[in-house]
Structure formats: structure tokens, C-alpha cells
Amino acid sequence: MASFNNNSDNSLPESAVPEVVIQRLPLYVRVLTQFSSSGEEVISSEQLGTRLQMTPAQIRKDLSYFGRFGKQGRGYNISILEGKLRTILGLDRTWNAAVVGMGRLGRAVVSYPGFAPEGFNILAAFDANEEIVGQSISGLKVESISKLTQSVKDHDIKIGIVTVPIDHAQEVIDALVEAGIRSILNYAPLSPQVPEGVTVRGIDPVLSLQSMTYYIK
Amino acid sequence: MASFNNNSDNSLPESAVPEVVIQRLPLYVRVLTQFSSSGEEVISSEQLGTRLQMTPAQIRKDLSYFGRFGKQGRGYNISILEGKLRTILGLDRTWNAAVVGMGRLGRAVVSYPGFAPEGFNILAAFDANEEIVGQSISGLKVESISKLTQSVKDHDIKIGIVTVPIDHAQEVIDALVEAGIRSILNYAPLSPQVPEGVTVRGIDPVLSLQSMTYYIK
DNA sequence: GTTTGTGAAGGATTTCACAGCA
DNA sequence: TGCTGTGAAATCCTTCACAAAC
Incomplete structure (x- = not known):
């Protein structure tokens, strides 16, 4: 890609x-x-x-x-x-997702209006920062990351969206995998290690730009 | 990919x-x-x-x-x-970029702190809506799209970033190409028509999700 | 007449495996 | 000994070209 x-x-x-x-x-x-x-x-x-x-x-x-x-x-x-x-x-049904990391990027993701019409519903939001936990963002109550596994089960969440800073991305991805998530959309600029059977798709506009410059240089 | x-x-x-x-x-x-x-x-x-x-x-x-x-x-x-x-x-230099479309997505893009450290500088912002033109967003004065060609020349802009709604994306891309841009980062959910020699990279998290669901269905 | 579906051919990319060098 | 650089082999993916179906 x-x-x-x-x-x-x-x-x-x-x-x-x-x-x-x-x-x-x-x-x-x-x-x-x-x-x-x-x-x-x-x-x-x-x-x-x-x-x-x-x-x-x-x-x-x-x-x-x-x-x-x-x-x-x-x-x-x-x-x-x-x-x-x-x-x-598998688009003839809806899919529940959770966003981890409610900084700038996470807020943009949960308020992006393009997911729901395609059947992707963000039902939970997590952050490690206790000052953010408890806040309501775009109608979502931000939870502590320690609640991840329980929340994934409660909401039947199948997709994890990672919007934490790079230095916490791998551990968050480990936690998602641990919680049973097998599909991860990763906005952090790193190639995470995941076990077999887990699919990760990365979203990194910088990588896209960096390969285009080869052709205009 | x-x-x-x-x-x-x-x-x-x-x-x-x-x-x-x-x-x-x-x-x-x-x-x-x-x-x-x-x-x-x-x-x-x-x-x-x-x-x-x-x-x-x-x-x-x-x-x-x-x-x-x-x-x-x-x-x-x-x-x-x-x-x-x-x-x-070609990353041993900096590259100037322009964002077209200053709605929710465009604002998120110009305020994203990940571009500048990698040498991608957003120097111009455009919108078709006259109510937005003239506003200052993240330190950028929003210009009318009619100023595109001149601005591309003035700022030596080599990269266009498209954040307009889908129904205007093709015309905006045409305008960028017309203005001499050969590298386009496209956030609109469509596969645009571009002439030979122009590179387009699409950013569409929904597409990524839609191919992952195949494996968890 | 038009356009699909598909084996077979062709082309592109990945992996192998090892000679050669540090 | 350890690891690169690289032809050759293997695999994967795309395109061709045409019989069959409408």
C-alpha cells in the first residue's frame, strides 16, 4: 500500500x-x-x-x-x-469500533462523519490521561484504558482505532490484541508488531507524501 | 497500497x-x-x-x-x-504544499503537527466558500480558489492536499493539475482522473476498514 | 454486435541460496 | 564467522485472447 x-x-x-x-x-x-x-x-x-x-x-x-x-x-x-x-x-452488517487516544487526532476521528454511514460505529473511547477520562467527547464518555477488555466485550467491539502518540502505540496495540481485537486501524507512525491473525492497516499521510517526492524531485 | x-x-x-x-x-x-x-x-x-x-x-x-x-x-x-x-x-529538502478545502478536514490537516518536522510545509489554504475566504486558520489566510495558480507560483508549491467534499474533488484536482501540481494527496473518497505524470495518493480510512472486515467476517 | 469469464501467457516481485567480503 | 549483494528460481499478479452467452 x-x-x-x-x-x-x-x-x-x-x-x-x-x-x-x-x-x-x-x-x-x-x-x-x-x-x-x-x-x-x-x-x-x-x-x-x-x-x-x-x-x-x-x-x-x-x-x-x-x-x-x-x-x-x-x-x-x-x-x-x-x-x-x-x-x-462483510459490509452487509455494522461493525463496532473503539478509539484509543483522545488527543487531537482521536477527537478528529470520533467526530469524522464518514464512518457511521458506512456502518462503522465508534462506541467507545479510551485514554490513559486521567484528566481526559470521564470527559464527554462527541457524545462518547472517555474511559480509562484499564476498562478496555471489559468494554470490548460489553459493546461487541471488533475494530480498534489507534490514535495515541507513537511512544505508546505498541503497548496500546498489545492491549487491543489482548482484549481480542483482530482488526486495527493505526494512525501512529510506526509498524507495529502483531501476532498472526491480526490485521493492521496504517494511515500515515507523511508516508504517502514521502513516496511522492521521489517522482517530483 | x-x-x-x-x-x-x-x-x-x-x-x-x-x-x-x-x-x-x-x-x-x-x-x-x-x-x-x-x-x-x-x-x-x-x-x-x-x-x-x-x-x-x-x-x-x-x-x-x-x-x-x-x-x-x-x-x-x-x-x-x-x-x-x-x-x-528527495527528503533532503523541504516541500511546500497547499490545502484546498477548509472545512472540518482541511482544518484538521493544517493543524496536524506531523508534516512540518518532516519537511512538508503548508503555505497556502483555499476554499470556495466566500464566508471562509479571508479567515485566518492556524496562521494561514484562506484564499479564494481563483487565486490557486498565482499562489502556487508565488510560494513554489509542489504538493496539493485535497480536503473538499467528494462532489467538488474532481474539479479541484483538475484545477491543481492545471496550476502545475504533479503530486496530490487526496482525502476525498473518490479515485480521481488525472493525466499521465501526475501522482495521486489517497487517504481514506473507510477503504482500509472495508478491506479488513473481509478477514473478521 | 457486445461483453463476460477464464485458461494460458507474460510480466513483475519476492525469495532462495551462495559467492564474496569484512 | 556474519552479513551483504545478487543472479537464478519460484511465486504471485496482470494481461491477453477467445469461446460462450446474451
Whole structure:
């Protein structure tokens, strides 16, 4: 990522479907959603490819890992394909998340309006600083990190979002893993160590900038 | 990826070095910086690999595209390697950037303290809304988008950061390209169309979440 | 006529494995 | 002895090209 950049990926479960393919599916979902709201009914791999700047063959091959969703001579029904892909990705349900680290970044994350419409609900917020614990931020009561395991269980939290400073990131990630979390979105600028079966995706705009400068230098 | 996940990459300049390799170099810089501040002098590809959860062979191969930086039997001198990689990536200088879109996200970006220490200076901020234009945000006077081309020239801006809502993102990106920008960090949830020679990196935490749910579903 | 789905081919990237040097 | 640098091998991923379906 490699985006884009920037994905630490730790030995995911055995599967015939390449990891890169899985990472492209959300892209397909995104354009399909945009197309469907524009009144179109059918879309070809050619049109999808134009939108995403990739080859039609790649799109067809990616989709073929999961089934036969198109009709020869016509293309793909937009809303049906979108639905299939959402089901494949597990987006036909909602997911509960917890944010750890309620400084500047954590506050921005919990108040970001883009998660809920996509089914990602932030139900808990944690911080190590006792002055912040107890505060209410965007409707969330900040809890002590010592409550993590209990809260993960109580709220059926499946996703951890790490927004602590770098020097506490690894220990927070260890705590999340300890609490049973297997999917982590990491905003701290480090590549954390995680056991097999735990997926970490990193969000670091600086890494993205640092690889772009190579091409303009 | 990238990520990673999440990188639109449009036909970069001809080069012998694979794009994936370029995207990993900032990762190496990041760990080297962390190691060097810990007093160590030398590091082996094995140690780097452990930190980054990748194979030592891959690290050695990546580095070999650019030269011979190590010493057999010892490893790599941390600060020398860091310096070499920074030079390769163009990080031995500073880069000026402009943010377009001064809503919630744009404000978070200009006030993010992680860019400047890495040499990325945000020198201009733009918005289409006349009520925001003229305001001062984090020490930046917000300008009208009509001033884009002139401002890019005046400040020697090389990087555009897009934080406008999705329905204006493509036109803003067109305007940046028109103004001569060839590197764009895009926070809007769309894969923009850009001409050859322009690099776009997307930052979209939702895409990252959507590919992780596949593995926990 | 158009576009899918897919084996086969081609290309790219990763890993192996070891010669060579410190 | 320990670790790099690197061709060669292995693996992974993308693209081709075309039969089949509409």
C-alpha cells in the first residue's frame, strides 16, 4: 500500500484470494455506489476500468474469484454487484469500533462523519490521561484504558482505532490484541508488531507524501 | 497500497525501480530514524525485517536498486543509510504544499503537527466558500480558489492536499493539475482522473476498514 | 454486435541460496 | 564467522485472447 502505501499486513488467514484483490473490492463498491445514485442500471468492466484507471481484464478477474456476476453482452447490474461485494466484504452488517487516544487526532476521528454511514460505529473511547477520562467527547464518555477488555466485550467491539502518540502505540496495540481485537486501524507512525491473525492497516499521510517526492524531485 | 490500500497511481515516469519499492523506502526511513535516536550505530537487514515484518532478502534487494550501502559481516550504518534514503526520496529538502478545502478536514490537516518536522510545509489554504475566504486558520489566510495558480507560483508549491467534499474533488484536482501540481494527496473518497505524470495518493480510512472486515467476517 | 469469464501467457516481485567480503 | 549483494528460481499478479452467452 501502497498506497495506499502504508499497510502493514500480518499473515492473514489462508485463502485462495490474493490480498491485493481484497483491497480493491472496496474501490469497486465505492464507484458502484456512486454510479447507482446516478440512475444507471448496468455497467461494464470497461466503464469501471475507466473510472478506476485500471484494465477491464483485471476487474473481471478480480470478480471471478467470487462468482459470475455479469451478463455477456451487457455487463454488470450495478446494484446487484454492489450488494454482492458488500456481502463478500462483510459490509452487509455494522461493525463496532473503539478509539484509543483522545488527543487531537482521536477527537478528529470520533467526530469524522464518514464512518457511521458506512456502518462503522465508534462506541467507545479510551485514554490513559486521567484528566481526559470521564470527559464527554462527541457524545462518547472517555474511559480509562484499564476498562478496555471489559468494554470490548460489553459493546461487541471488533475494530480498534489507534490514535495515541507513537511512544505508546505498541503497548496500546498489545492491549487491543489482548482484549481480542483482530482488526486495527493505526494512525501512529510506526509498524507495529502483531501476532498472526491480526490485521493492521496504517494511515500515515507523511508516508504517502514521502513516496511522492521521489517522482517530483 | 496500500494499502496499500488506497493509492491511485497514474503512469509514473519511466524507471527501473518498481513503484512498490519506492513506497517501502519511507518505511525504512521511519524505522532507521527511530533506531538512530536509540543510540544504535549499525543494523542488519534481519533486524530491519523483524521490525517491519518483512523478509531480510526483500530489504536487501530493495536497497540494491540504489547502491551498496552495507558492509558484509556487519550490516548497515544507520545514520548513513537513513541519509542515503532521504536523498533518494528527495527528503533532503523541504516541500511546500497547499490545502484546498477548509472545512472540518482541511482544518484538521493544517493543524496536524506531523508534516512540518518532516519537511512538508503548508503555505497556502483555499476554499470556495466566500464566508471562509479571508479567515485566518492556524496562521494561514484562506484564499479564494481563483487565486490557486498565482499562489502556487508565488510560494513554489509542489504538493496539493485535497480536503473538499467528494462532489467538488474532481474539479479541484483538475484545477491543481492545471496550476502545475504533479503530486496530490487526496482525502476525498473518490479515485480521481488525472493525466499521465501526475501522482495521486489517497487517504481514506473507510477503504482500509472495508478491506479488513473481509478477514473478521 | 457486445461483453463476460477464464485458461494460458507474460510480466513483475519476492525469495532462495551462495559467492564474496569484512 | 556474519552479513551483504545478487543472479537464478519460484511465486504471485496482470494481461491477453477467445469461446460462450446474451
